[in-house]
Amino acid sequence: MSSLAELPTPAALIDVARMQANILRMQQRMDALGVHLRPHLKTSKCPQVAAAQRAAGARGATVSTLKEAEEFFDAGIDDLVYAVGMVPARLPQALALRRRGCTLTLVTDSVAGAEAIAAHGRAHGETWPVWIEVDADGHRSGVDPEGEALLAVAAALAGGGARLDGVMAHAGSSYGLDTPAALQALAEQERARTVRAAERLRAAGHACPVVSVGSTPTALSAAQLAGVTEVRAGVYVFFDLVMHNVGVCTLDEIALSVLTRVIGHQADKGWVIVDAGWMAMSRDRGTQRQRQDYGYGQACSEDGRPIPGLCLDDANQEHGILHWRGDAGGEPLDRRFPVGSLLRLLPNHACATGAQHPAYQALRPDGRTEAWPRFNGW
Numbered sequence: 146m147s148s149l150a151e152l153p154t155p156a157a158l159i160d161v162a163r164m165q166a167n168i169l170r171m172q173q174r175m176d177a178l179g180v181h182l183r184p185h186l187k188t189s190k191c192p193q194v195a196a197a198q199r200a201a202g203a204r205g206a207t208v209s210t211l212k213e214a215e216e217f218f219d220a221g222i223d224d225l226v227y228a229v230g231m232v233p234a235r236l237p238q239a240l241a242l243r244r245r246g247c248t249l250t251l252v253t254d255s256v257a258g259a260e261a262i263a264a265h266g267r268a269h270g271e272t273w274p275v276w277i278e279v280d281a282d283g284h285r286s287g288v289d290p291e292g293e294a295l296l297a298v299a300a301a302l303a304g305g306g307a308r309l310d311g312v313m314a315h316a317g318s319s320y321g322l323d324t325p326a327a328l329q330a331l332a333e334q335e336r337a338r339t340v341r342a343a344e345r346l347r348a349a350g351h352a353c354p355v356v357s358v359g360s361t362p363t364a365l366s367a368a369q370l371a372g373v374t375e376v377r378a379g380v381y382v383f384f385d386l387v388m389h390n391v392g393v394c395t396l397d398e399i400a401l402s403v404l405t406r407v408i409g410h411q412a413d414k415g416w417v418i419v420d421a422g423w424m425a426m427s428r429d430r431g432t433q434r435q436r437q438d439y440g441y442g443q444a445c446s447e448d449g450r451p452i453p454g455l456c457l458d459d460a461n462q463e464h465g466i467l468h469w470r471g472d473a474g475g476e477p478l479d480r481r482f483p484v485g486s487l488l489r490l491l492p493n494h495a496c497a498t499g500a501q502h503p504a505y506q507a508l509r510p511d512g513r514t515e516a517w518p519r520f521n522g523w
Contacts, residue, residue, distance in 0.1 A: 146513040147506075149404060149447060149487060155425035156404040157502035158489060159517070160449060162510050163400035164382060165197065171364065171381045172201040178370045183207050183226065183357065185379030188496045191505060191519040192220040194382060207359075207377045211238045212522040218247045226250045226357070228313065228377065230278065230286060233261045240269060250310060254278040254287050256294070259301035266306025274310040275302055276355065279342045281314035281335040290342035299351045309346065311355025313377070314339040319362035323392050323436055328366035335363050340372035365393045383495040386443060390435040396443065396451045402489035403442070403498060404506070405465065410479045415469035417444075417482045421490055423460040427497035441465065442490035449489055457490055465490070 149158075175182040184198045185207040195206065195217060205224035208214045214225050223246060227239065231251040242249050251273055253259050259275065266273045277298050280287030288294040302309045316335035322328050335358050346353040358370070359377030361384075370376070383401035384394040405421035423441065432439045440458035444467050445451050454471025467488075469478060482488070492498035499505070500521055506514040 146515050148512060149508070149514065152404060152506055152514060154404050154406045154487070155421035157499060157505045158402050158404045158514075159194075159383070159505045159507045160400045160402070161507050163398060164194070167381055167384060167394075167398060167400055168198055168201045171378060172198075172203065174365065175376055176202065178367065180370050180373050181205075181375040183359075183375050183377050184382070185209070185228070185359070185377050186213060186217055188379040188382055189499060189505075189519065190216070190521065191517050192217070193507070193517040195220065195222065198382065204375075207379070210523045211235060211242070212520065214239075214242055214247065214249060216520055218242060218245065224248045226252070226276070226313075226377070228252055228315075230254060231258055231262055233265065236262070236265045240265070240271065243271060248274070250274045250276060252276050252278050252313060253298065256297050256301045259298045259307065263302055263304060263306035268306075271306065273307040275307050276311045276313045276357065277309065277342070277346075279312050279314040279339050281316045281338045281358070282318040282331060284315065284317035287314060288342075290338045290345065295342055295345060296349055299346055299349065303351070309351050309353060311353055311357060311374075312339055312342045312346070313355075313357040315377070316358070316360050316363045319360045319366075320387060320391060320431075321434075322362065323390060325366065325392065328362050328392070329368055332363035332367035335360075336367065336370055336373055343372070361388060362391050362393050380495055383499075385495040385498075386439045386491055386493045387431040387435065390432055390437055396491065399491050399495075401495045401499065401505075402445060402449065402491050405488050405490055407482050407484050407486045407488065408464075409484065410482075412478055415478065417455070417467040417469070417478055419457075419465040419467060419488060419490075420463065421457075421465045422463045424462050425498075425501055426457065426460060426465070426490060426492060427494065427501050429492075429494040429497040431493040439491070439493060440468070442492055445489040445491060447487040447489065451491070452488075
């Protein structure tokens with residue numbers, strides 16, 4: 146273990162106490178609403194983080210790449226949903242996981258996708274469990290819960306090689322909201338449309354045991370989840386500045402930051418130069434279209450307290466330029482933030498920032514850190 150002062154920078158830092166509080170908050174909420182929590186592990190891509198979520202009560206997991214499925218199956222999670230539309234070219238990789246004993250559920254929102262999955266299953270003596278993705282909000286993918294395509298996809302799964310196990314939706318447009326009333330309304334829309342799809346399928350004679358919904362904002366905003374069996378959410382484990390602007394977390398609840406050192410100043414411009422550029426933070430500017438733009442990240446003190454008026458407004462590959470937005474008076478910047486001093490940067494998008502680093506440094510309450518590996522790839 147190391148102290149912060151001993152770590153090379155830039156480094157992706159997890160505040161373990163904050164992470165555990167975030168995990169407990171979501172788990173308790175899902176328990177109170179009477180649904181299972183199937184966390185999306187694409188945020189962390191880290192077995193230690195996934196283990197903490199499962200220890201709190203999560204069941205199964207959601208992944209967005211087959212690489213994630215392979216890594217987390219190797220880590221002992223055997224109930225996985227690959228929540229990206231399945232294409233034929235990926236089916237051999239998925240089959241290898243199935244043959245190793247993984248209960249891997251696939252997702253489709255088209256007749257062509259359903260037919261390909263079923264044909265592959267018949268050709269290889271498998272019965273693929275499949276969910277149909279439902280469009281809850283026009284955000285990205287999915288079929289209309291009231292349309293004919295829903296029943297057509299189900300019919301394409303009914304001829305052997307596959308079985309319809311459920312429906313799922315993701316209200317991704319929640320990331321563009323920022324009031325409790327709007328978030329609660331979208332959470333109800335997500336619930337109602339997905340449950341309606343399940344009801345139509347059952348009325349047509351199809352089994353549909355699973356009704357899965359989820360995004361972090363709607364999961365934390367839903368007033369009730371009648372008819373839903375499980376919720377998928379991911380970024381809640383760390384939170385980030387986008388989620389702060391949405392209104393579902395405070396700055397003090399963001400568990401992921403990038404540890405950086407001051408390497409210079411441009412005092413006349415109000416700049417503090419640090420060794421964390423976009424290679425450390427990512428190019429994500431997700432707060433740019435929200436009510437508060439944090440540039441590439443919000444600066445915090447070494448102990449994690451936000452510094453009002455200091456944001457990473459410009460970033461080159463390995464240089465970050467913190468702009469002082471506050472009052473120009475007071476202590477000079479080169480004295481307040483001397484060369485070599487440590488700062489933390491809160492990210493716009495935790496998933497994107499984590500992806501820039503080969504490992505996290507897990508910061509314990511006693512100030513010591515431990516390396517937690519993470520992975521990338523597809």
